[in-house]
Amino acid sequence: MTAVKWYYPVYFFLSGYVLEFMKKRNLKINDDWKTPQDLYNSLDKEFHFDFDPCPFKHDITLWNGLEIDWGKINFVNPPYSRKLKEDFIRKAYHEYQKNKIVVMLLPVSTSTKIFHEIIYPNCEIRFLKGRIKFEGINSFGELVCNKCGMFDSMVCIFKSKTYPIES
Numbered sequence: 001m002t003a004v005k006w007y008y009p010v011y012f013f014l015s016g017y018v019l020e021f022m023k024k025r026n027l028k029i030n031d032d033w034k035t036p037q038d039l040y041n042s043l044d045k046e047f048h049f050d051f052d053p054c055p056f057k058h059d060i061t062l063w064n065g066l067e068i069d070w071g072k073i074n075f076v077n078p079p080y081s082r083k084l085k086e087d088f089i090r091k092a093y094h095e096y097q098k099n100k101i102v103v104m105l106l107p108v109s110t111s112t113k114i115f116h117e118i119i120y121p122n123c124e125i126r127f128l129k130g131r132i133k134f135e136g137i138n139s140f141g142e143l144v145c146n147k148c149g150m151f152d153s154m155v156c157i158f159k160s161k162t163y164p165i166e167s
Contacts, residue, residue, distance in 0.1 A: 036132055050073050051071025053068070054077065070100060076088055078106070096160065106119075108127065133145075
């Protein structure tokens, strides 16, 4: 019979304390992160975007990207909170059905219902190597320019039926 080490109860007590502290720390979660400029530039060179429905540091009181019509060729790096991300994916699909191109930068989440019902059957999917670095304000209110996302990323392209669009 092995003896219980004296530090096991201390470890579990401290682990529980840390978990409760993390839940109650009331950090402001920021959902506004800028796409790395080199990634955006390479996609823009290929697609020639004319609209971004959720630009970095956008004042939503001016217009809401979920409530307006989009351009012909759109770049979308949506907020990554679950509801907003899924709303923007649905809106992108709706715009695609109007014969528009939508290029989305999304976290890889291939086990979700929305991936299998909307993204996988309708998009060209490009998985990005490594985690990309975003720019934005972190939970402590500090500007960071090299914040890796918590997920791997993919570029999902809803192409119109007449791609490339003729002017």
